[in-house]
Amino acid sequence: MAEPPAIETRGLSKTYPNGVRALVDLDLRVERGEVFGYLGPNGAGKSTTIRLLLDLIRPTAGAAAILDFDTRADSTAARRHVGYLPGDLRLNDRLTGQEQLDSLARLRGGADADLRERLVRRFDCVLDRPIRELSKGNRQKLGIVQAVMHRPEVLILDEPTGGLDPINQSEFRSLARETAGEGRTVFLSSHSLEEVQRVADRVGIIRSGRLIDVDSVESLRERSLRRVTIRFAEPVDPTPFAAVEGVRLQSADGALLRLSAPEPAMDGIVKAAARHRVVDFVSEPADLEEIFLELYRENDGRG
Amino acid sequence: MGAAELVRRGLGDRTRALIGWSVGIAAYIALLAATFPSLEGSDELDELIEDYPQALKELFGLSDISLTTGPGYMDTELFNLMLPLLVLVLAIGAGSRTLAGEEDAGRLELLLAYPVRRRSAVPAKGIAVGLEIAIVSAVAFLALAAFDPLVGLDLDGGRLAGAMLGVAVLGLLHGWLALAVGAARPGRARALAVPAGFAVAGYLVNGLQELVSWLEPFRFLSSFWWVGQSPLSTGVKYDGVLVVGVAAAVALFAAALLLERRDLQVP
Numbered sequence: 001m002a003e004p005p006a007i008e009t010r011g012l013s014k015t016y017p018n019g020v021r022a023l024v025d026l027d028l029r030v031e032r033g034e035v036f037g038y039l040g041p042n043g044a045g046k047s048t049t050i051r052l053l054l055d056l057i058r059p060t061a062g063a064a065a066i067l068d069f070d071t072r073a074d075s076t077a078a079r080r081h082v083g084y085l086p087g088d089l090r091l092n093d094r095l096t097g098q099e100q101l102d103s104l105a106r107l108r109g110g111a112d113a114d115l116r117e118r119l120v121r122r123f124d125c126v127l128d129r130p131i132r133e134l135s136k137g138n139r140q141k142l143g144i145v146q147a148v149m150h151r152p153e154v155l156i157l158d159e160p161t162g163g164l165d166p167i168n169q170s171e172f173r174s175l176a177r178e179t180a181g182e183g184r185t186v187f188l189s190s191h192s193l194e195e196v197q198r199v200a201d202r203v204g205i206i207r208s209g210r211l212i213d214v215d216s217v218e219s220l221r222e223r224s225l226r227r228v229t230i231r232f233a234e235p236v237d238p239t240p241f242a243a244v245e246g247v248r249l250q251s252a253d254g255a256l257l258r259l260s261a262p263e264p265a266m267d268g269i270v271k272a273a274a275r276h277r278v279v280d281f282v283s284e285p286a287d288l289e290e291i292f293l294e295l296y297r298e299n300d301g302r303g
Numbered sequence: 304m305g306a307a308e309l310v311r312r313g314l315g316d317r318t319r320a321l322i323g324w325s326v327g328i329a330a331y332i333a334l335l336a337a338t339f340p341s342l343e344g345s346d347e348l349d350e351l352i353e354d355y356p357q358a359l360k361e362l363f364g365l366s367d368i369s370l371t372t373g374p375g376y377m378d379t380e381l382f383n384l385m386l387p388l389l390v391l392v393l394a395i396g397a398g399s400r401t402l403a404g405e406e407d408a409g410r411l412e413l414l415l416a417y418p419v420r421r422r423s424a425v426p427a428k429g430i431a432v433g434l435e436i437a438i439v440s441a442v443a444f445l446a447l448a449a450f451d452p453l454v455g456l457d458l459d460g461g462r463l464a465g466a467m468l469g470v471a472v473l474g475l476l477h478g479w480l481a482l483a484v485g486a487a488r489p490g491r492a493r494a495l496a497v498p499a500g501f502a503v504a505g506y507l508v509n510g511l512q513e514l515v516s517w518l519e520p521f522r523f524l525s526s527f528w529w530v531g532q533s534p535l536s537t538g539v540k541y542d543g544v545l546v547v548g549v550a551a552a553v554a555l556f557a558a559a560l561l562l563e564r565r566d567l568q569v570p
Contacts, residue, residue, distance in 0.1 A: 047569075051412075051567070051569065054415075054416045055415075056412060056415055056416060056566070056567040056569065057566040057567060057569075058566055076418045076419070076420055077418075079416060079417065079418040080418040082416070084413070084416040086409075086412050086413055086416070086569075088409060088569075089413070090408060090409035090410045090412070090413070091410070091413075092312075092316070092410065094316060103308060103311075103312055104413075104417070106305070106307075106308040106311075107305045107308040107309070107312075107414065107417050107419060108305060108417055108418065109305045109418075146413075
């Protein structure tokens with residue numbers, strides 16, 4: 001018998017009483033052992049999906065399962081295998097970090113004390129001060145520890161790196177990779193393609209409550225556009241640049257050239273630029289909205 | 304089990320508040336006890352109250368009891384208004400804070416994402432509220448029992464325990480009602496206002512129903528009527544206390560069901 005997927009949803013939908021369709025007909029399958037990035041702008045339905053999985057809110061249609069436990073009928077069993085970090089983490093401000101983690105461990109009915117100790121050291125958590133005195137980053141670290149400290153099979157993290165400094169972000173990413181390496185599953189939401197690309201195997205892209213694409217990070221990277229700005233020493237002819245496969249000319253103003261281009265086109269652009277004297281060359285990832293527009297164009301193209 | 308942690312946490316967060324309440328109530332009782340010897344047996348006071356308008360006497364439970372005996376004094380000064388009022392403020396505050404308040408603050412999301420059933424989380428929070436009431440009631444009982452021999456209040460031990468039970472059960476009903484209102488819909492303001500309004504209405508109906516005839520049919524809706532007034536002088540209405548206790552249990556049961564069926568409000 002095949003192992004059940006870590007997360008599976010079928011036609012999962014949520015329409016709020018005020019008529020807002022926060023999630024529409026979501027069919028998603030997250031395999032065990034992968035880091036799945038759930039990407040979308042704010043208000044796209046990421047947190048709604050996650051809260052449906054945790055039975056905090058109830059679907060208006062469809063169903064979901066975590067490790068084959070239905071998230072409605074067997075919600076407690078499902079949640080036993082889940083570690084969750086809310087997008088807007090609120091802890092008990094009066095408790096110290098230590099007391100908060102103790103309390104949450106008892107609420108779960110036990111946690112691995114050694115593992116917790118290692119995590120606390122790894123993220124350099126502040127345990128002896130009341131949580132109300134902690135910075136957002138230090139609270140977030142406690143949030144990560146409480147989500148992981150019982151070795152859950154499925155980790156569900158809503159915008160996990162919010163407030164973390166770069167060192168802890170990188171520590172978090174290696175934690176996520178290790179977790180997946182052990183055959184466990186990480187489902188994380190983010191509004192940053194950069195962040196998701198660094199850690200995820202696959203990415204699901206959601207916008208206005210609809211999943212518009214699921215793809216491997218590799219092919220998403222190839223498809224996603226860069227914004228390229230090149231400044232030359234003297235005015236240049238933009239035609240050879242526009243001729244490179246996939247390149248769109250945004251503006252050509254004498255010596256200043258603005259292009260949008262997918263990754264495979266970069267080589268052609270650099271070679272065309274090399275024929276002139278280059279003053280500056282900037283290539284930056286397009287923001288999420290541009291990637292969405294590109295994806296929409298592709299989807300429209302397919303009919 | 305997991306839900307037991309909610310009881311523990313619920314009380315743990317309230318340690319300092321409970322110490323404050325206990326000290327305050329014990330001090331108030333000490334003050335009353337210290338004043339009693341100067342009033343004891345003073346006919347003038349009884350005559351003064353005799354001349355009060357009947358409506359006032361009904362409302363404050365002054366009819367047919369003597370202020371100058373220990374039980375009558377403690378009934379009017381403590382059990383007919385002040386102690387139920389204090390316990391209700393504590394209970395409604397606790398009942399609305401523990402669920403609706405936690406939800407407003409966004410702290411319920413993480414707890415309910417843990418493998419805890421909502422229908423066990425609600426009773427656990429109900430127990431924590433009940434323990435707050437029990438602690439403060441026990442302190443009041445002990446304070447009265449301690450001062451009684453010192454100033455000669457001459458209270459009946461059984462009646463005193465029953466009277467305290469009546470007050471505690473009133474607190475339980477309103478505290479668990481606050482829990483149920485918070486379970487039905489998010490928002491602490493409503494969870495405070497509904498039981499507070501119910502308490503005030505119940506108190507007025509009970510105080511005035513003998514004078515205002517159209518209120519009389521509504522007396523069954525007043526938890527104060529069921530528990531009765533002046534328990535130290537006239538005896539404890541245990542059947543009424545039981546009715547209020549059952550109503551409280553119904554409120555808690557409803558709270559568990561109501562929270563189970565709705566979406567959690569998230570920040």
